[in-house]
Amino acid sequence: MQQRLSLKTLWQLFIAFxxxxxxxxxxxxxxxxxxxxxxxxxxxxxxxxxxxxxxxIAQTIPGSVALNSAAFIGYRIAGIPGxxxxxxxMLLPTFLIVLGLAVFFLIIKDVAQVRWALxxxxxxxxxxxxxxxxxxxxSSVEDIVCLFLMIGTFLLLFLTxxxxxxxxxxxxxxxxxxGWIKHKKSVNKEQDNEISRHSVNQ
Amino acid sequence: xxxxxxFLTFFxxxxxxxxxxxxxxxxxxxxxxxxxxxSSSAFTDSVSVAGMSPGPVATNTAIFVGYKAAGVAGxxxxxxxxxxxxxxIIVILGMVFYKIKDHPVTKSIFYGLRPVITAFILxxxxxxxxxxxxxxxxxxxxxxxxxxxxIALFLLFYKKVHPLVLILSFGVIGVLGGxxxx
Numbered sequence: 001m002q003q004r005l006s007l008k009t010l011w012q013l014f015i016a017f018x019x020x021x022x023x024x025x026x027x028x029x030x031x032x033x034x035x036x037x038x039x040x041x042x043x044x045x046x047x048x049x050x051x052x053x054x055x056x057i058a059q060t061i062p063g064s065v066a067l068n069s070a071a072f073i074g075y076r077i078a079g080i081p082g083x084x085x086x087x088x089x090m091l092l093p094t095f096l097i098v099l100g101l102a103v104f105f106l107i108i109k110d111v112a113q114v115r116w117a118l119x120x121x122x123x124x125x126x127x128x129x130x131x132x133x134x135x136x137x138x139s140s141v142e143d144i145v146c147l148f149l150m151i152g153t154f155l156l157l158f159l160t161x162x163x164x165x166x167x168x169x170x171x172x173x174x175x176x177x178x179g180w181i182k183h184k185k186s187v188n189k190e191q192d193n194e195i196s197r198h199s200v201n202q
Numbered sequence: 203x204x205x206x207x208x209f210l211t212f213f214x215x216x217x218x219x220x221x222x223x224x225x226x227x228x229x230x231x232x233x234x235x236x237x238x239x240x241s242s243s244a245f246t247d248s249v250s251v252a253g254m255s256p257g258p259v260a261t262n263t264a265i266f267v268g269y270k271a272a273g274v275a276g277x278x279x280x281x282x283x284x285x286x287x288x289x290x291i292i293v294i295l296g297m298v299f300y301k302i303k304d305h306p307v308t309k310s311i312f313y314g315l316r317p318v319i320t321a322f323i324l325x326x327x328x329x330x331x332x333x334x335x336x337x338x339x340x341x342x343x344x345x346x347x348x349x350x351x352x353i354a355l356f357l358l359f360y361k362k363v364h365p366l367v368l369i370l371s372f373g374v375i376g377v378l379g380g381x382x383x384x
Contacts, residue, residue: 022256057299060308062219063288064258071292072299080293087289091281094257098265099277105251106270113377118250120376122334123347124368125253126327127354132224133323140316149314153321157228158328164229165218168318175314182313183306 009078010085016043017070017089022097024066031066035073045077066090149175204272205279211237212264212283219284220315223259225322228329230263239271246333254369260284350375 020034032055039045046054054076058068067090074086108114141147153171156162211233219226227249234240240248245267252262261284268280295302302308331337336347350372357363 024256024258057303060299060303060312061288061291062217063285063291064219064223064261066258067261067285068288068292071289075292075296083289083293087285091261091285094255094262095265095277095281098252098255098257098262099269099274101251101255102248102266102269102277105247109247113380116376116380117373118247118376119334120350120372120374120379121250121254121369122330122336123350124354124372125250126331126334126336126351127358127368128253128365129224129227129323129327129330130351130355131358133320133327136316136320136323140320142313146313146317150317150321150324153318154325157321157325164232164322165214168218168220168229168322171318171321172311172315175318176311177314179310179313180307183310 010081012043013074013077013082014085014089017074017086018093020070021066021090021093024094031069035069039073045073145178146175205275207237208239208268208271208276209279209283212268212280213286215260215264216284216287219260219287220319223261223263224326225319226260227263227326228322230260230267231329234267234271237271240267242333244270246330249330254366254373346379 016038020031020038023034024031032051036048036051039051040048054069054072055065057072058065061068067087070086070090071083074082074084078085141150149171153167156167157164215226215229215233218229231242231245234245235242248263248266251266252259255262261281264280264284265277268276268278272279331347335343336351338344354368354372357368
């Protein structure tokens, strides 16, 4: 899969992701169309179904979907240098934009109109976060155990002053153990079925 | 060494940032406020600014906190910190991912981790709402906030409105509201 590693390829990678980076509004999924256009149609770096593989991996590892996809595609095209070039391309434009906004915002933040604008924006931001959260419920709450895990985590965050990272690790470990027990049980059941099927055949 | 501290703290956050940016807001707030880099109310502002900027919300918040704590160098340190863990994972594990992704252990972990992450995101929304006095003792402000929230959710779920369009138009409504009140 690894292509001839040339400076030209690295430069193309960097430029391609520099162009994709500013369109990633509101979470990484917004980049999917832009990613397809550049990677599949323009540069022929990967096939359409490979983009889906890249995205599913980008979701699995920690970090933002957009940056992970860039890093992973960079890795497939140009190895380790590709990871850094593609990531830098993904990071640099938004870094400069956000830094500019932060500097500007800190200057104007006490202007009355800005406070009113933020007052108006607040429900929109809550809506965006809720939207992101509610959309994950469908895939995250598979059964009653998951539901309790979700409610329990929420209450721990809301009612205690525990470090959120500890809650995340504890919840993940606890839920993961239950998931593993469930997996073992279902495997055993399949084996039992297999054995009984064999004995019937005999 | 504040820059090193920023880098290491955001590196730690980067290691745990499963499930996209919004789930990390409570973690970033806890770390940044307890280090004294930013106040709780300024952090809330930074979430608003991060939400209307392009790029991942967690990274944008890191840039804001880093800049507030130690200027441009701080912003760079925080961004590198939060970004490096996933890059290192990709470099170290490389192509093995295809096998790990569907392994029963990975699946079990994610079975347990997903509801936890959903709770983190929902908590981030509630906390942001409370800190912005969307739910407060002022009845009229609360009423306005909740009606606007319902409109926002409707627009996002059923009208597929672009996040930036939503934020900008709500900002304009806020300014007009303030102009009427004056």
